[in-house]
Amino acid sequence: MALATPTAVVLELMTMGQQSAAHLRDLLRAASPPVQAEHQALAAEILRCCDRVIAAVSAGAADKKRKAADPGATSCHPPMAAMPSKRRVRGAEAHREVHADTTADGFVWRKYGQKDINGSNHPRLYYRCALSGEGCRATRRVQRSQEEPAAFVIAYYGEHTCGAALCQQRAEPLPPTVVDSGSNAWGVFGAVDRNRGSPLLPSLGAEQGAVRRHVEAPGDTSRRWSSPSSSSSYSSEVELGASPVEGFLDGNFDWEWETVVNSLSFRDLLH
DNA sequence: ACCATTTGACCTGA
């Protein structure tokens, strides 16, 4: 139960504003005839402002909490104090929860963890936006539905502050079929036509060939996702909007399918 | 050698 503290109220209102701005931006984007880029930029700007306020308020609240828990903490370590906690508050409500029959939502995600969950037959997968290195804080949690093993429950946390332009670059042709996109228009981009199903598989090879280009410009490493504290690389997942192939559904998730998809290099997609 | 993927360890909130 959320306490109606001033901070909570600000967060709630800003989140509503953020969702509205996202919706507006998406409406403008999809408008025909196309609206001026200036208008779209304005909507994007509003969204960015909301994002920043939410991030700032959240960070402030988290910092306050940390200090309360650790009164000995001083400003000796300003970088840590200024850093919002990377760890999501357990049980924090998802920004949006989607029940879908595929994990593909048109965004480029990087898997950063997997966990077996108590009372669940299926592991939970953790993804963050592939552009997190550029400041995008969107993450998602994917798990097979207990009731419907063929369905996924995808919880989204945070908004795409990367502008999602790159994230969505492969999703444009997909029709909107995601269930429960709520008031948040990101759901629109989760569009996947399940009827395409496995027939997409053969085309993947061609697409992969088209996409796979090893062009690495100097300084391109900034685009490669990496943990702030590590030089190791992380897995990437590029979801092309295909449903898991029947037969993969038995057993552990559709790892095989994801592996096929994973063979696409995220870096390649950025070119 | 480089990059992607896996998975056990670690951290933190409840």
Add this chain to the structure above:
DNA sequence: TCAGGTCAAATGGT
């Protein structure tokens, strides 16, 4: 203390 979320070393593939 436990369970969920994240990190990062180890491993495998190209």
